[in-house]
Amino acid sequence: MVSQKQLFPLPPASASPEILIFGDPHGDFAPAIAAVERFRPLAIVLLGDIQARQPLHIELQPILALTEVWFIHGNHDTDSDTDYDNLWGSELADRNLHGRIVEIAGYKVAGLGGIFRSKIWDPRQPVKEAAFVSADALRRSMRREERWRDGIARRHRSTIFPDDFQQLLRSGPANILVTHEAPAAHPYGWRAIDELAETLGVQLVVHGHHHQNIDYLAEGMQTAAAPFRAFGVDMGSHLAWPWDETGMGSPPQDLLNLAAQVFGVEAQAWLNKPHELLDGQTPAAFAAGGGSEKVRSMLNAIQHGGVA
Numbered sequence: 001m002v003s004q005k006q007l008f009p010l011p012p013a014s015a016s017p018e019i020l021i022f023g024d025p026h027g028d029f030a031p032a033i034a035a036v037e038r039f040r041p042l043a044i045v046l047l048g049d050i051q052a053r054q055p056l057h058i059e060l061q062p063i064l065a066l067t068e069v070w071f072i073h074g075n076h077d078t079d080s081d082t083d084y085d086n087l088w089g090s091e092l093a094d095r096n097l098h099g100r101i102v103e104i105a106g107y108k109v110a111g112l113g114g115i116f117r118s119k120i121w122d123p124r125q126p127v128k129e130a131a132f133v134s135a136d137a138l139r140r141s142m143r144r145e146e147r148w149r150d151g152i153a154r155r156h157r158s159t160i161f162p163d164d165f166q167q168l169l170r171s172g173p174a175n176i177l178v179t180h181e182a183p184a185a186h187p188y189g190w191r192a193i194d195e196l197a198e199t200l201g202v203q204l205v206v207h208g209h210h211h212q213n214i215d216y217l218a219e220g221m222q223t224a225a226a227p228f229r230a231f232g233v234d235m236g237s238h239l240a241w242p243w244d245e246t247g248m249g250s251p252p253q254d255l256l257n258l259a260a261q262v263f264g265v266e267a268q269a270w271l272n273k274p275h276e277l278l279d280g281q282t283p284a285a286f287a288a289g290g291g292s293e294k295v296r297s298m299l300n301a302i303q304h305g306g307v308a
């Protein structure tokens, strides 16, 4: 039996979610474009590791008139000059939420892009033990010939510096915190993310980076007494906000049962994996958005020996 709670409920196709928050695109924008065309959210947020193959505003051209686009960067956005330039050199570069709070669709959304790198700062240590408190301090320590484009190394443009973290910490309150790194409830998460969320007073933390859909409360990794709800979002997947606690928008139970019949313990993995026959959306999201008939016929085809 597949637990309905493990899926991200989406509003019915007739109702517009306010914000869709997408897991790391890694160069594939088809799921985001398809979801925006289908659900017409007021705004979207990309959770980093964007790695656009063309400038981001060109990749997202089909939806720029349909929704407001926001993002944070991830560690892979500084892997190459192309990754860097297609994000920071794009016409959407000013939509980076990193280190600030912006009102989006009526919610104050705080962003922390990038990752912690211990060569700069391990947030388990006090700031005074950080090797460099800011990008500027690092730059000043470098000889001219060591610099990249007269600044810090490209790689460290996706490193979280203590000054940026602390400035955001002092900028609250906010309603939602989007991060690339995970909060402490994740095995590779950070207590510093929880501290930031609690200081800002957010009710929701959503992160990318680990390529997993996780509802921390449903998975028992967080208690109902926690000061905020936390979710991880996988590549090709998204979280709709406001969250529908009733699960009204989730796929029908008979479809979940059919998936469990066809795939057994792999049902959840199949439901949460983007599928090319569904415009790159996950079967769970597609079914929840009113497309359960198509998902059901795919499952039937697989059950009877076809491929889908």
Ligand SMILES: [Fe+2]
Pocket: 024, 049, 074, 075, 076, 180, 208, 209, 210
């Ligand atoms: Fe990442």
